[in-house]
Amino acid sequence: MIVMHGIRKRFDSVEVLKGVDYSVARGSVSCLIGPSGSGKSTLLRCVNGLQLADEGEVWVDGELIGLRVDGDHVVPLPEKEIADQRRHIGMVFQRFNLFPHMTALENVMAGPLRVSGAGRDDTRRLALALLDQVGLSARGDHYPNELSGGQQQRVAIARALAMRPKVMLFDEPTSALDPELVGEVLAVMRDLAAEGMTMIVVTHEMGFAREVADHVCFMDDGVIVEEGHPDTVLTNPRTARAREFLKRG
Ligand code: ADP
């Protein structure tokens, strides 16, 4: 579903992705772990064209992201076309980024109403079903500031799902939450995985990675140092760098 090949990205003089090859099979969950600053967010943002790589290719469901093949070479797509591609790639951030002046229900409805010709009634039905899916059917009329962080993050997940994404990207979705609210968000993500959503999850929640991930990638200093089944990478890592990182926990 996702294929990245030879991804390089530099900011000013610093190369933060140094030639990354990374693939995620359809319907599988891949967790990206690694120290702060290792390039996890940058890699994730390359998947949905929020960031364009300097070199390399990103394919999502057979579509080249951010680029178009023109004869012998590739050229960048106009920003508007990249935005169109991004619609099918859901993303959930550490901060919930809900629209503060809209209720939970309106937040979930906003995307489909803006981009598709879908009617208000159909969109409302979809949004109610999605709020139910994330356990918030009773909270549709609440504004973000009336919801806990965990509830806001679940609305953010429902909002991303409203665009019927092919894949879901999560960038440390529970890092900003009080510890007692982490579980409810991870539970929603676990359900989504069980339904067969293709997911990339940047996380420090090793329990979640161990339990839910089909594949774990350990990144350090702009490269994937080690990857494989969670039982191997998390329990019995090959490399000293991964061992050191996991020991620090
Ligand atoms: P991680 O998510 O693993 O913590 P990031 O991908 O956020 O790592 O960052 C990797 C490196 O790239 C860091 O050194 C960070 O400071 C740098 N970086 C990320 N985004 C930008 C940017 N927009 N401009 C300049 N430097 C950036």
Ligand code: MG
């Ligand atoms: Mg990050």
